[in-house]
Amino acid sequence: MTIHPEIAKILATIPAPDGSPLDPAAMRAGEAAQVPPPADRLPLHAVEDRTAATPSGDVPVRIYTPVDSDSYGLLVYMHGGAFFLGSLDTHDHVARSLAKETGFKVISVGYRLAPEAAFPAGLRDSYAVLRWAADNGAELGWDGRSLAVAGDSSGGNFAAALTAMAKDDGWQGITHQVLFYPSLDLDFDVDRYASMRENAEGYGLETAGLAPFNAFYLENGADPADPLVSPIKRGDLSGLPPALIITAEHDPLRDEGELYAKRLAEAGVPVQLHRYAGANHGFVANFSWLPEFYAAFRETAQFLTGNEQP
Template sequence: MPLHPDIAAFLASLPTPEPGPIDPDVLRAAEHAHLAPVSSRPHVASVEDRTARTPDGDVPVRVYRDGAAGRGILVYLHGGAFFLGSIETHDHVARALAVATGLDVVAVGYRLAPENAFPAGLDDACGVVRWADELDGGPVLAVAGDSSGGTFAAAVAARLHDEGFDRITHQVLLYPSLDLDFDQSRYPSLVENATGYGLEFAGLAPFNAFYLGSGADPADPLVSPTKRADLTGLPAALIVTAQFDPLRDEGEAYGQRLRDAGVDAEVVRMPRANHGFVQNFPHLDESREAIAQVARFVGEAG
């Protein structure tokens, strides 16, 4: 199938990027300048800004509830190449997840690169999962993330498993970045979808440079979860990929490796979609279907 026409039209309307180095502050300001009004986002019964107290410090979180209490908790980690994104830029995604799943959703305002060296953001994410488990939310404790948030979700599931914390029942990875070794020959989708679909292969290295420059080593399994040798014992996984995403194949390969290790892992490829479609095009059927897939998945026994 071809790229969705709404996505294609949007990409065609984008101006040519300015040459020169990337300025995180400029891009962050641009993100927040284009936020949709709260009135246009999914309605949720309650939204509360809170502080999660963790061993590594206080972490801002936003808790969404749309169903009955006590069913479970989904900890949501936003994307943004480890230096962009926030609770606010992904507020509509967290709301949609709360409405669809009936779980309490805890969105995490983890520390960003380059101001905060690796593993600051990952430490925050792990700490919030442990904090959320103390909320007595119910039998489900899921961790989910999109793009680089998917990197964190996979790394959190693995790291907490290694620490003996096996309360996580589900991991949800939406078009995740799982291999920060940007060797184009390793995955066909890095070539097939290299240009013209929003996330450019040529942009992967400079965008992730803020994270890697903060001390994150692409060979470290907590940075590139696909580098982990032993995947046995990890939580059940749902990996949603996009047809026109250069990161598509690494996500699908990780799903196969999880299955080979005996983990209940499902991979769903969304046709006509590109990287970031759930955040950037929430009105599309493909985005609604991805959220529905998450709801179905976490509704199953972990």
């Protein structure tokens, strides 16, 4: 189907790229200016800023407690932003909605950003917070059963990579992975996936912008063929946790997410795949005010809990 009309209205107001060099500081400031004040955010039982003391250093986290309860499943969430944008604040609404709909306690990771900290800094921060959450489960009220990872776009890259890191470490703690329109292949050959050409222009994220956007993350010489850089490059996907992969119809990254789902299933991993029609890249973060896209949070809840959401 065509792009959702409400998305189309906003896309029409975005100027075409002019080829100017990217300015991370200016782009981050622009994002920060759009963050709503705390009083206008979805209320939860508790939201707390903490510092997780980890082997990767002190990592800022924001912990979202949906309701007052004796115990919770835990969900460690990594925001998107091409590895150099996004923050605890820009994706606060995503974490709040995940907590509200799933009933899990959500731990949002304020990982280090490129170019100040290129690969693998942010990934190491995220993995360290994941292990910190498990190690501090009693304090966090963890039920000891469900420990999920989730991420959107580049955060989905981290979430997928974390499952592989855990497996290679011999740690079986992750019970679910949730990938929203994940960036899984940082080799941006435009002929690798049909969606790279089908959705190349006019849908917000443009194929021509992928390489320069992700160059900050790779500028220390990281190899896109490394499975920790491009999780889809991992040869053996068996033994990874069950996955929910959500893709967008009008997204250059659509086909890599769907191929990853196919490869997981072929490796014996339980997978749920849902392509959201009429959606573009970033719709969970940018357009969840539309009921048909907010449904992604309820779908996540059903996947994590096994319960049908109202």
